[in-house]
Amino acid sequence: xxxxxxxxxxxQGDRRALSRAITxxxxxxxxxxxxxVKLLERVTDPDRQALRIGLSGTPxxxxxxxxxxxxxxxxxxxxxVAVLAVDPSSARSGGSILGDKTRMDRLSRDPAAFIRPSPxxxxxxGVARRTREAIALCEAAGFDAVIVETVGxxxxxxxxxxxxxxxxxxxxxxxxxxLQGVKRGIMEIADLIVINKADGALKAQAxxxxxxxxxxxxxxxxxxxxxxxxxxxxxxxxxEGTGLDTAWDEMQALxxxxxxxxxxxxxxxAQNRHxxxxxxxxxxxxxxxxxxxxxxxxxxxxxxxxxxxxPPGAAAEKMLNLLLSRD
Amino acid sequence: xxxxxxxxxxxQGDRRALSRAITxxxxxxxxxxxxxVKLLERVTDPDRQALRIGLSGTPxxxxxxxxxxxxxxxxxxxxxVAVLAVDPSSARSGGSILGDKTRMDRLSRDPAAFIRPSPxxxxxxGVARRTREAIALCEAAGFDAVIVETVGxxxxxxxxxxxxxxxxxxxxxxxxxxLQGVKRGIMEIADLIVINKADGALKAQAxxxxxxxxxxxxxxxxxxxxxxxxxxxxxxxxxEGTGLDTAWDEMQALxxxxxxxxxxxxxxxAQNRHxxxxxxxxxxxxxxxxxxxxxxxxxxxxxxxxxxxxPPGAAAEKMLNLLLSRD
Numbered sequence: 056x057x058x059x060x061x062x063x064x065x066x067q068g069d070r071r072a073l074s075r076a077i078t079x080x081x082x083x084x085x086x087x088x089x090x091x092v093k094l095l096e097r098v099t100d101p102d103r104q105a106l107r108i109g110l111s112g113t114p115x116x117x118x119x120x121x122x123x124x125x126x127x128x129x130x131x132x133x134x135x136v137a138v139l140a141v142d143p144s145s146a147r148s149g150g151s152i153l154g155d156k157t158r159m160d161r162l163s164r165d166p167a168a169f170i171r172p173s174p175x176x177x178x179x180x181g182v183a184r185r186t187r188e189a190i191a192l193c194e195a196a197g198f199d200a201v202i203v204e205t206v207g208x209x210x211x212x213x214x215x216x217x218x219x220x221x222x223x224x225x226x227x228x229x230x231x232x233x234l235q236g237v238k239r240g241i242m243e244i245a246d247l248i249v250i251n252k253a254d255g256a257l258k259a260q261a262x263x264x265x266x267x268x269x270x271x272x273x274x275x276x277x278x279x280x281x282x283x284x285x286x287x288x289x290x291x292x293x294x295e296g297t298g299l300d301t302a303w304d305e306m307q308a309l310x311x312x313x314x315x316x317x318x319x320x321x322x323x324x325a326q327n328r329h330x331x332x333x334x335x336x337x338x339x340x341x342x343x344x345x346x347x348x349x350x351x352x353x354x355x356x357x358x359x360x361x362x363x364x365x366p367p368g369a370a371a372e373k374m375l376n377l378l379l380s381r382d
Numbered sequence: 383x384x385x386x387x388x389x390x391x392x393x394q395g396d397r398r399a400l401s402r403a404i405t406x407x408x409x410x411x412x413x414x415x416x417x418x419v420k421l422l423e424r425v426t427d428p429d430r431q432a433l434r435i436g437l438s439g440t441p442x443x444x445x446x447x448x449x450x451x452x453x454x455x456x457x458x459x460x461x462x463v464a465v466l467a468v469d470p471s472s473a474r475s476g477g478s479i480l481g482d483k484t485r486m487d488r489l490s491r492d493p494a495a496f497i498r499p500s501p502x503x504x505x506x507x508g509v510a511r512r513t514r515e516a517i518a519l520c521e522a523a524g525f526d527a528v529i530v531e532t533v534g535x536x537x538x539x540x541x542x543x544x545x546x547x548x549x550x551x552x553x554x555x556x557x558x559x560x561l562q563g564v565k566r567g568i569m570e571i572a573d574l575i576v577i578n579k580a581d582g583a584l585k586a587q588a589x590x591x592x593x594x595x596x597x598x599x600x601x602x603x604x605x606x607x608x609x610x611x612x613x614x615x616x617x618x619x620x621x622e623g624t625g626l627d628t629a630w631d632e633m634q635a636l637x638x639x640x641x642x643x644x645x646x647x648x649x650x651x652a653q654n655r656h657x658x659x660x661x662x663x664x665x666x667x668x669x670x671x672x673x674x675x676x677x678x679x680x681x682x683x684x685x686x687x688x689x690x691x692x693p694p695g696a697a698a699e700k701m702l703n704l705l706l707s708r709d
Binding site for chain 2: 091092093095096099101184187188191323324325327328330331332333334335336337338339340342343346353356357360361362363364365366367368369370371372374375378379380
C-alpha cells in the first residue's frame with residue numbers, strides 16, 4: 056500500500072491500516088524504516104492527543120482481566136481504546152506467544168478497541184522506538200486512550216513512563232510490592248496504585264493493602280506540579296467491575312489538573328525531546344556499525360590501535376574527522 | 383614546552399616531563415586536547431610495555447602500606463614503578479585531598495618511583511580516558527610496572543580491569559569481601575586475592591581468611607587461557623614486608639604464562655580496540671553537545687519535536703543527515 060493511502064486510512068481510524076502501520080515501524084529493514092519515518096511525519100498532528108496510560112503489574116495480579124474490564128468500560132462510554140504490550144524479555148508464556156488477544160477475548164472483539172501484542176524479543180533501545188512510534192500511530196488513528204502494558208519486573212517501566220501521561224501500578228492484595236516482585240523504582244513513578252482482586256475472600260485484605268499503600272504514599276514527597284492526594288492508592292475488582300469507574304475518575308482528574316497547570320504540555324515536550332536525542336544517539340551508533348565506509352574505517356583504524364601503533368584517542372580523532380567531514 | 387621537547391624528555395624517563403604530560407592529558411581544554419593527542423601519537427611505542435597492575439581494596443585494608451612496601455621492593459630490584467590513583471568519587475579524605483604522596487612518603491622520595499594522585503572529581507567517561515592515557519605515558523617513559531589503584535567500592539574497577547594486565551584485590555583478615563564492602567563483581571575480575579595484615583594478632587586470622595578464599599576460588603571456573611591455580615589467594619604483611627616477594631612471583635608467573643600463550647597480546651589488542659570505540663562514541667556525543675552548528679540544529683529540531691509538530695524519529699533522521707553530510 057502507498058504511504059499516502061496508508062496515512063489517509065490510518066487517520067480515518069481504520070484498524071487494519073493501524074495494524075499495518077505498526078508492522079511497518081516494527082521492521083528493521085532500511086526501506087521500511089524510511090517509509091515509517093515518512094508515514095509518521097505525514098500523520099503526526101499535535102492536536103490529536105490520546106490519554107497515554109502506562110500500566111505495570113507482575114504476572115498473577117490480574118492485569119489482563121483489569122485491562123479487559125477497564126477497556127470495555129471506556130468503550131461503553133463511547134471511547135476508542137488501544138492496548139499495546141511491551142515485553143522485552145518475552146520468552147514467557149502468554150504475551151506474544153499465546154497472544155494478547157486470547158488473554159482479552161471480549162475486548163479484542165470490540166470494534167472500538169485495538170489490541171497489539173508485544174513484538175518479538177529485541178534489545179531495549181529498539182523496543183523503546185517501536186513502542187513510542189506505535190503509541191504515536193494509535194493517537195494519529197484517533198484513539199482516545201492508549202494503554203501501554205508492561206510486566207513490572209524488567210527495565211521497561213522507566214522507558215514506558217517516559218512516553219506516557221500517567222502511570223498505574225497494579226498489585227494483588229497482601230504482600231508488599233517487593234514480595235510481589237515489583238522492581239525497585241516502579242513505586243516512585245506510579246501515579247496510581249491499584250490493588251486488584253478486592254472481591255470474595257480477598258476483599259478485606261485488598262482494602263487493608265490499599266490502606267497500607269495510602270499510608271506509605273502520604274509519607275512520600277508529593278511530586279512537584281501534582282495535586283494534593285497524588286500518588287493515590289485504590290482497591291478495585293476487575294472481575295466484578297467494582298472501583299473501575301473511580302480509578303478512571305482519578306486518572307481523568309489527574310490528567311485534567313496536569314493539562315490545566317501546563318505540566319502535561321511540558322512533560323510531553325520533554326519526552327519528545329528526550330526521544331529525539333536518544334534517536335540521534337542510536338542513529339550514530341547504527342551508522343558506525345552498518346555504513347560500509349564507516350565500518351571500513353573503524354576496522355582499519357581498529358587494527359592500528361589493536362597492535363599498539365596508534366593510541367585509541369588519536370584513532371578516535373581520525374575517525375571523528377572522517378565521520379563529521381571536518382578534516 | 384614544545385610537544386617535541388616534551389616527547390623527547392618523556393621517552394628519556396624524565397619524571398617532570400611525565401608529570402607535565404599527564405597534566406596535559408587531564409585537561410579538557412580543546413587546544414590541550416589536540417596537543418595531548420599529538421603527544422600520545424608521538425610517544426606511543428608498542429615495544430615499550432610495562433606490567434600494568436590494577437589494585438583494588440576498600441579503605442582500611444592497608445592499601446597505601448602495601449603499595450609503598452611492594453613498590454620499594456620492586457625499585458630495590460632495579461625496576462621503575464609508577465603508581466596512579468583512580469577515584470571518581472573523590473570527596474573522601476586521603477586520595478587527592480591529603481595527597482597520595484603523603485600516604486606513601488618513602489616511595490614518593492624514591493627516584494625510581496613516580497606517584498600521581500587522582501585527578502579531581504569528574505564523570506567516569508573522562509576518568510577512563512585520563513587514566514588510560516596516563517598509563518600509556520608511564521609506559522612511554524619506560525616504567526617497568528604501573529600500579530593503578532582504586533578504592534573497590536565504585537564502578538571504576540571494571541574500567542581499570544579493562545586497561546590493566548592483571549588485577550589484584552587486597553582484603554583485610556576476617557569478614558568476607560561483602561562484609562568489607564567490596565563491590566559485587568570485583569571478585570570475578572581478580573587474578574590475585576591478597577589478604578594483608580598477616581602479622582601480630584591478626585596473623586592466624588589472615589591465614590584462615592586466605593584458606594577460605596583459596597577454597598572459594600577452587601570452586602570458581604578457571605578463566606579460559608589461564609594456568610592452573612589462578613585466580614590465587616595469598617596472605618602478606620605489608621608492614622613487615624612478608625609475602626610480598628611471593629605475591630610478585632605469582633604476578634610474574636601469570637604475566638609470563640599469558641605472554642607466552644598469546645593471551646597478553648590478544649587482551650591488549652581487545653582493550654585498545656574497546657577504548658578506541660568508546661572514544662569515538664564519546665567524541666560523537668561531545669560533538670553534538672559542543673559544536674555550534676550541531677547545537678543549533680539540535681535546538682531547532684528539538685523545538686519542532688517538543689511542540690509535537692515533528693516526530694522524534696524524523697527529526698533524528700534530519701539531524702543525522704546534517705551531521706554525516708549524507709543528504
